[in-house]
Amino acid sequence: MKGTVLYGPRDVRFEERPDPTIIEPTDAIIRLSAACVCGSDLWSYRGIDKVTKPMAMGHEYAGIVEEVGSAVRNIKPGQFVVGSFFASDNTCEICQAGYHSSCIHRQPGAPTGAQAQYARIPLADGTLVATPDLPSDDLIPSLLSASDVLGTGWFGAVAAAVSPGKTVAVVGDGAVGLLGVLSAKQMGAERIIAMSRHEDRQKLALEFGATDIVTERGDDGAAKIKELTNGFGAHSVIEAVGTQEALMQAIRSTRPGGHVGFTGVFHDVAIPGEEFFFSHVHLHGGPAPVRRFLPELIDLIWNRKIKPGKVFDLTLPLEQVAEGYRAMDERRAIKALLRP
Ligand SMILES: [Zn+2]
Numbered sequence: 001m002k003g004t005v006l007y008g009p010r011d012v013r014f015e016e017r018p019d020p021t022i023i024e025p026t027d028a029i030i031r032l033s034a035a036c037v038c039g040s041d042l043w044s045y046r047g048i049d050k051v052t053k054p055m056a057m058g059h060e061y062a063g064i065v066e067e068v069g070s071a072v073r074n075i076k077p078g079q080f081v082v083g084s085f086f087a088s089d090n091t092c093e094i095c096q097a098g099y100h101s102s103c104i105h106r107q108p109g110a111p112t113g114a115q116a117q118y119a120r121i122p123l124a125d126g127t128l129v130a131t132p133d134l135p136s137d138d139l140i141p142s143l144l145s146a147s148d149v150l151g152t153g154w155f156g157a158v159a160a161a162v163s164p165g166k167t168v169a170v171v172g173d174g175a176v177g178l179l180g181v182l183s184a185k186q187m188g189a190e191r192i193i194a195m196s197r198h199e200d201r202q203k204l205a206l207e208f209g210a211t212d213i214v215t216e217r218g219d220d221g222a223a224k225i226k227e228l229t230n231g232f233g234a235h236s237v238i239e240a241v242g243t244q245e246a247l248m249q250a251i252r253s254t255r256p257g258g259h260v261g262f263t264g265v266f267h268d269v270a271i272p273g274e275e276f277f278f279s280h281v282h283l284h285g286g287p288a289p290v291r292r293f294l295p296e297l298i299d300l301i302w303n304r305k306i307k308p309g310k311v312f313d314l315t316l317p318l319e320q321v322a323e324g325y326r327a328m329d330e331r332r333a334i335k336a337l338l339r340p
Pocket of ligand 1: 094095103
């Protein structure tokens with residue numbers, strides 16, 4: 001088969017790879033119906049996360065089950081399935097509590113890489129969720145988004161304790177931030193303030209349910225949120241970037257007693273203890289336990305109540321994956337969809 005390998009900064013190659021095979025009896029092999037480039041892939045692409053050896057890329061996936069191992073009971077060949085970037089058993093105490101991405105048997109969700117024609121998925125019964133039937137083609141981008149960016153934005157909203165009537169601010173206008181807006185809307189937030197300086201992203205945020213746009217960043221952004229909320233700050237803030245500036249912007253935009261849900265992978269972030277102590281802000285987040293939300297998200301997509309696939313504003317054939325990375329790196333695209 002062919003798949004995507006990152007050799008070093010900005011060196012993405014689509015090349016011949018070994019066909020994935022069943023290694024553990026709990027594995028499944030899927031044929032990707034679509035793949036995509038994640039904002040988090042850019043950390044390695046840009047050389048911020050060091051690449052020491054060639055890396056099979058892609059951790060978001062949806063597709064048709066080709067084959068399952070002898071111990072797989074629930075997932076069957078021919079099903080359309082969605083999984084997430086961590087494989088989990090869905091049975092241990094941590095999974096039962098909803099934190100699948102910290103499952104005691106946690107493994108990479110697609111160790112052979114999912115920007116490829118085929119992928120091996122460990123712990124298939126725990127990791128994969130099948131759709132009620134084969135989806136129509138127009139649902140595939142949305143189902144794929146559930147695998148990471150929607151599940152992550154949704155977790156951001158859950159971690160930020162979004163609920164009906166609340167004011168929510170979203171830091172970050174990438175796919176996760178935009179889907180954080182969609183999630184907050186779905187959870188009944190009354191006011192949703194999207195923080196973005198890019199017109200195309202503002203437009204999508206408004207379409208997903210944002211009521212206000214704030215273009216200021218950092219402390220100016222936080223001051224603007226305070227100004228819009230009678231000096232209190234937002235009840236809930238979703239942080240979808242992962243930098244020091246973004247996290248501080250989130251904490252400083254939140255009212256005392258409010259919640260920050262952080263979803264951007266932290267890079268060189270240090271939380272100043274004294275300021276945090278006196279902020280009275282709840283802080284929760286981490287790698288999203290996407291598996292917890294998949295049944296609900298698939299249901300919402302299947303019944304056409306949400307259309308998160310709109311975050312894909314560039315579609316390319318899978319073999320042009322390198323152009324997908326370039327377009328996202330240069331912020332020409334919010335998120336690139338790759339079709340085999
Ligand atoms: Zn588990």
